[in-house]
Amino acid sequence: MDRLTPERRSWLMAQVRSANTKPEVAVRSLLHRLGYRFRLHRRDLPGTPDIVLPGRRTVIFVHGCFWHGHSCKREKMPKSRLDYWGPKIEANRQRDRRKCKALRDLGWHVTEVWECELKYPARLARKLVRSLSGRATSP
Template sequence: MTDTISPEKRSALMSRIRSTNTKPEMTVRSLLHRLGYRFRLHRRDLPGRPDIVLPRHMKIILVHGCFWHGHGCRLASKPKSNGEYWSTKIMSNKTRDVKNLAALEAAGWRVLEIWECEVRRGEGMEERILAFMQAP
């Protein structure tokens, strides 16, 4: 199936997609701040530039977009055009995520992964974060 949008229009659309300060990330950051936790953002000296870093607690929170990181929910639907490109792209993202997670854990960090769909639902998000932060 061919793409129905011109390459220029597709490029303009894709350029508006953020990699930092996404809505789910901002929601999690707001919740953490309300709970009294202070954090650093996107530390370049850590593998994968994690979204939220809590250095005092040696904990990291990764907020993954369901489409970009290949989650199994409805938000991670496969594009109808250029399927081979997107399959390769998402698989490489997943491979990179596994590698970065292993490197962070090997360095002594505890990591919580939160998916975009979980943030949208919002159910139990505060309890999950509190349990993660209070765990040794």
């Protein structure tokens, strides 16, 4: 049983953003400090990637550990309504795989950044530089 009223639950779920989340803004800030320039939320690409580096043919998805089913300490299944949350999170994971495949089929390099990776910015910076280095830039 949900301990919140349906109205309160609806309000709470409406507060969950799909773009410009704190983890996404943190990754964008890190990329900018590293000297990379990018575009945001290109709707003409499959899955509307969070960050797009067109000259490097690279997209970056910033995933919340809970919403996308990451197997880390942050990802804890709720104790109530497992019949809803289990299939919901699994559907998110399957959608993520489809988006990545569609982008790769179009020749894009896909990098996924997990919310928990933000705890270690230096490690995340190395991952991003490795992922972006050697990728061609447009003239």
